[in-house]
Amino acid sequence: MPVAALVPLVVVAVAFVGFCWYDLSRSRVKYLPKWVWAIICLISIPLGGIIYLIVGRDTASVRG
Numbered sequence: 478m479p480v481a482a483l484v485p486l487v488v489v490a491v492a493f494v495g496f497c498w499y500d501l502s503r504s505r506v507k508y509l510p511k512w513v514w515a516i517i518c519l520i521s522i523p524l525g526g527i528i529y530l531i532v533g534r535d536t537a538s539v540r541g
Contacts, residue, residue, distance in 0.1 A: 490522045490523065493522065493523055493526055494518055494519055494522060494526060496526075497518040497525075497526040497529055497530065498515060498518065500530070500534065501514055501515055501518070501529065504534050504535065505534075505535035505537070506529075506533050506534060506535060507532070507533055507534070507535050508532070508533060509533065514529050514533050517529065
């Protein structure tokens, strides 16, 4: 597989982790400390970020 084909996937993965970390820094979390959620988001891309967004984020703190 050519390296050029993997570049968009890497860019999307880095952007997703960046988004999760940004959201993590501004939101309240449930169940685990923020630093644990940050590691989970980084280690298991994209599943860790998806789990954080669905389960770990405290939706009561979302401003709308």
